[in-house]
Amino acid sequence: MAAESEDRLEALIEDLLRINAIKFGSFKLKSGVDSPIYFDLRVIVSYPKILGLVADLLWSRAQSEGISLDCICGVPYTALPFATVVSVKYGVPMVMRRKEAKDYGTKRMVEGSWLPGSDCLLFEDVVTTGSSVLETVEVLKTAGLEVKNTIVLLNREQGGSENLASRGIQLYSVLSVYKVLDVLLSKNKIDLNMAERVRGFLNGTTPDSSLLTTPITTKIKKRLRYSERRDIASHKAVKRLLSIMEKKKTNLALSADLTTTDKLIKLVDEVGPHVCLVKTHVDIMSDFSYDGTGLRLKELAKKHNFMIMEDRKFSDIGNTCKLQYTSPLYSLSDWSDLVTCHGIAGPGTVNALSDVIPEGSGCVLVAEMSSRACLTSSEYKESVLRIARDFDNVIGLICQRKLSEREDILYMTPGVNIDKEGDRLGQQYHSPEEVIIRKESDIIIVGRGIYESADPVASAIQYKNRSYSAYTESITIPEH
Numbered sequence: 361m362a363a364e365s366e367d368r369l370e371a372l373i374e375d376l377l378r379i380n381a382i383k384f385g386s387f388k389l390k391s392g393v394d395s396p397i398y399f400d401l402r403v404i405v406s407y408p409k410i411l412g413l414v415a416d417l418l419w420s421r422a423q424s425e426g427i428s429l430d431c432i433c434g435v436p437y438t439a440l441p442f443a444t445v446v447s448v449k450y451g452v453p454m455v456m457r458r459k460e461a462k463d464y465g466t467k468r469m470v471e472g473s474w475l476p477g478s479d480c481l482l483f484e485d486v487v488t489t490g491s492s493v494l495e496t497v498e499v500l501k502t503a504g505l506e507v508k509n510t511i512v513l514l515n516r517e518q519g520g521s522e523n524l525a526s527r528g529i530q531l532y533s534v535l536s537v538y539k540v541l542d543v544l545l546s547k548n549k550i551d552l553n554m555a556e557r558v559r560g561f562l563n564g565t566t567p568d569s570s571l572l573t574t575p576i577t578t579k580i581k582k583r584l585r586y587s588e589r590r591d592i593a594s595h596k597a598v599k600r601l602l603s604i605m606e607k608k609k610t611n612l613a614l615s616a617d618l619t620t621t622d623k624l625i626k627l628v629d630e631v632g633p634h635v636c637l638v639k640t641h642v643d644i645m646s647d648f649s650y651d652g653t654g655l656r657l658k659e660l661a662k663k664h665n666f667m668i669m670e671d672r673k674f675s676d677i678g679n680t681c682k683l684q685y686t687s688p689l690y691s692l693s694d695w696s697d698l699v700t701c702h703g704i705a706g707p708g709t710v711n712a713l714s715d716v717i718p719e720g721s722g723c724v725l726v727a728e729m730s731s732r733a734c735l736t737s738s739e740y741k742e743s744v745l746r747i748a749r750d751f752d753n754v755i756g757l758i759c760q761r762k763l764s765e766r767e768d769i770l771y772m773t774p775g776v777n778i779d780k781e782g783d784r785l786g787q788q789y790h791s792p793e794e795v796i797i798r799k800e801s802d803i804i805i806v807g808r809g810i811y812e813s814a815d816p817v818a819s820a821i822q823y824k825n826r827s828y829s830a831y832t833e834s835i836t837i838p839e840h
């Protein structure tokens with residue numbers, strides 16, 4: 361295969377992982393079998409660039425095999441847009457298979473225009489045993505079309521080619537599940553352990569036609585361990601934070617909202633051993649200086665092994681945020697690993713920051729706020745999630761609960777206090793258990809609950825223990 365198309369395949373595999381079309385974990389299949397891998401290629405439709413690449417790869421496979429055809433068709437629903445894009449991009453006539461006949465009018469099962477006996481090339485998203493392809497072939501044949509060839513984006517290599525060949529249909533694939541594992545392994549997106557688990561599962565699974573063709577109906581609600589999440593994550597900062605959480609047995613972040621350097625440094629030095637992350641607001645400080653505050657925080661981060669997140673909440677247009685981030689007054693990139701950012705201005709803010717944020721650092725998007733009557737509606741949250749998916753430098757979300765199925769980013773929740781329900785200014789609090797178990801967040805962010813207490817270290821230990829126990833409890837609860 362030419363290097364150029366090999367590059368495109370690798371890019372596609374990485375994209376599919378990024379948009380959560382390839383998932384690793386524990387998935388209950390329709391057959392009752394637990395699979396360590398799952399492909400949900402339905403999401404591709406929301407990513408025009410990836411959809412375009414899929415269409416190019418399907419079409420170039422057809423060209424390189426010299427398949428002669430009169431029209432194309434996508435197996436509904438996932439492959440329907442694939443065929444549509446190929447049709448429009450390459451000027452190939454398309455026909456469309458209906459899933460259900462209309463109960464009025466023509467009652468046709470295939471829409472479009474063709475001559476009897478026309479050759480139709482079929483596209484499919486994933487083939488396991490080939491049963492969905494066969495179902496569509498039957499309908500097309502009844503409508504007078506010939507189907508001799510199928511091109512699948514991803515072949516799970518579980519008997520599909522053989523089943524289809526025995527019915528006179530040649531299956532060509534763009535990707536195989538083994539190729540996916542090899543590429544992700546070579547790019548350090550999964551570790552050898554995970555690759556072996558999946559290979560073992562695929563080898564040990566017989567190509568039973570009842571198995572694995574149908575999308576998963578129930579996912580076991582089993583929370584992944586930090587170590588499993590670290591193996592899935594691709595961003596260095598996520599891997600690092602999860603490693604710290606596991607090593608120090610803490611999912612507590614300190615919100616160090618103190619206004620002078622001396623107080624801040626004292627608190628962070630005392631509480632540092634108990635936290636995975638220290639969150640700062642340097643713009644509230646009366647005496648911040650790069651040497652006196654930033655560099656000393658960085659030394660403490662090294663001493664106690666935690667990461668630093670400046671809660672700057674960038675929210676302006678891209679150009680302004682870039683200037684704010686690089687301003688020498690704070691030199692954020694030199695001492696903070698993470699910065700928070702609103703999605704309100706659209707993707708331009710994150711896009712601009714991605715030009716200036718150093719490798720290994722990242723953005724945490726504020727998707728949802730803890731304050732009463734805040735304006736983060738469902739629609740807004742969805743839009744923020746979309747930005748998070750589109751940019752590799754977004755490593756997590758500030759949110760009140762785990763807002764998506766993604767396991768490769770971190771969910772961090774402020775508004776946590778053991779003693780209070782809120783403050784006079786709209787802040788609302790929940791307990792560590794509520795946030796970690798019921799809302800399935802990863803990290804609790806605690807400010808006044810620690811630094812305003814009579815004994816900040818004892819309070820930090822209390823928050824750490826409750827929050828980490830909530831995590832260990834939730835990885836052993838099968839359903840909640």
Ligand SMILES: O=c1ccn([C@@H]2O[C@H](COP(=O)(O)O)[C@@H](O)[C@H]2O)c(=O)[nH]1
Pocket residue numbers: 615617641671728729730731758774775776787805806807808809
């Ligand atoms: O929705 C949000 C986003 C950020 N915060 C910040 O977290 C801390 C919380 O402090 P507490 O003293 O524990 O209330 C603070 O820095 C906020 O700016 C938030 O509370 N809610």
